[in-house]
Amino acid sequence: MTAVDDTTTPSTAEAWRLRLDAEMAGTGQWPERSPWIRPAVAALPRDRFAPGRLWNWDGHAWQPVDRGTAPERWLELLYGHPSRPAVTQIAGNLPSSSMSAPAVVVDMLDSLLLEPGQRVLELGTGTAWNAALLAHRAGPGRVTSVEVDPGLATAGASRLREAGLDVRVQEGDGGSGFPADAPFDRVIATYAVERIPWPWIDRTAPGGRLVAPWGRLGHVALTVADDHRSATGWLQGLAQFMPDRTAPRAPAHSFTDIRRSAPSAPEQRTVRDPAELQDWDLLFHLRVALPDIRVETAVDEDGVSAWIHDGVSSWAALSSTPDGVFVHQGGPRRLADEVGAARDEWTELGRPEVYDYGMTVTPLDQWVWCGNADTGPRWHTPA
Structure with a gap:
């Protein structure tokens, strides 16, 4: 000591x-x-x-x-x-x-x-x-x-x-x-x-x-x-922890690297508010439903903007401007659409908190459930 x-x-x-x-x-x-x-x-x-x-x-x-x-x-x-x-x-x-x-x-x-x-x-x-x-x-x-x-x-x-x-x-x-x-x-x-x-x-x-x-x-x-x-x-x-340093990991690319390698699809206007992506309960649901994505947000005079990527090949950006919120996304996945669908799922479930989720583990499989271990919706954890 x-x-x-x-x-x-x-x-x-x-x-x-x-x-x-x-x-x-x-x-x-x-x-x-x-x-x-x-x-x-x-x-x-x-x-x-x-x-x-x-x-x-x-x-x-x-x-x-x-x-x-x-x-x-x-x-x-x-x-x-x-x-x-x-x-x-x-x-x-x-x-x-x-x-x-x-x-x-x-x-x-x-x-x-x-x-x-x-x-x-x-x-x-x-x-x-x-x-x-x-x-x-x-x-x-x-x-x-x-x-x-x-x-x-x-x-x-x-x-x-x-x-x-x-x-x-x-x-x-x-x-x-x-x-x-x-x-x-x-x-x-x-x-x-x-x-x-x-x-x-x-x-x-x-x-x-x-x-x-x-x-x-x-x-x-x-x-x-x-x-x-x-x-x-x-x-x-809710808390963040040091990861297992012995676990094998695929190289994770940054948002900037992925955006540089995957051109943007045409710009779209959206009615979705990026500020929702600052809600910890929604972020936890996204961790359950879309475990490979990363979300970052920032605030400026125009509101909240968000940057989303999967660490591999796809990205999305929701930008708040004086004229509204605009979506840019690139790569094989449409991450803004996936996040929007997961957000709708969370809303339909009644906007559950982290304490409303549970986990079941067996020798061959494991999954997260919401509300009830036997009858609630479940999301399998990727291998």
Whole structure:
């Protein structure tokens, strides 16, 4: 664990901790059904597990913020807002590891429904703060954490030992490098996957619970069926997570690159308002119905404009002007039309929120449903 620098006085760190605690209390972010979480966070504060260097985006590049030279700014990155993660590692000029936002960590722990004495498998040790909170609840020797990055695994294990916590940290791939002593009562992942790997469920005991970030938005809490042939549960909340760094990915092209290679079809006027694409509930439905598309929006004096692409070959732009909204799109797909159809589907369903969706996973298939696992509409997750 990185030594605490003398320039950061305990009273200063404590002030930041109390400020965040009060803000989360004032906004109702300490969960009532899991009262153990708030005292656990107080007993194992976030700054005890953060590395001495964090990273801040200055609008142009990621800049280091060191505890020894900028202690107040370092603490602000950790505690400044309940919904802000702290970037702890940069690779190739992009974040490769972070401490999830305090409110997100709390929300996922609440979703896990962890009880003392239960055996827990954590996938993604990171800084080990989450593992520490799990151990505080489950008890000594009950938590195993797997980390693919050897440096993070070593540092995380050291921090846990210095905190006096008995947690097993194992270096390995969370997708395949599982401990031999399965099954576990609870399994929690700290990085996002596009599909829930069946081996995660296979390592969870019947009746056990799995909590994992799903894709670009939100996390899911699944309960494993008694016959161990499926797992089902509800989507829990909106947040963005670091992706699985071991998962194979096709190269994703930018909107600019795709637009340059795919000429636009004739311009069209539309009555659709691009401002709708700033609605998080609609964006979540688009993630379910059109999982490969990306949507970005911006506001200027004429209103909201939107840029949509599939990372491969198709793009669309909805531009607000003083004369109305105009659509340009190119490539083999007509993404503005697809997004419009998905938006109409969402409206016909009654504009559901993220909490109205659930997921079912089997060894060979998985899908998201809305409203009811058996009778509601469903969308299969691409392989």
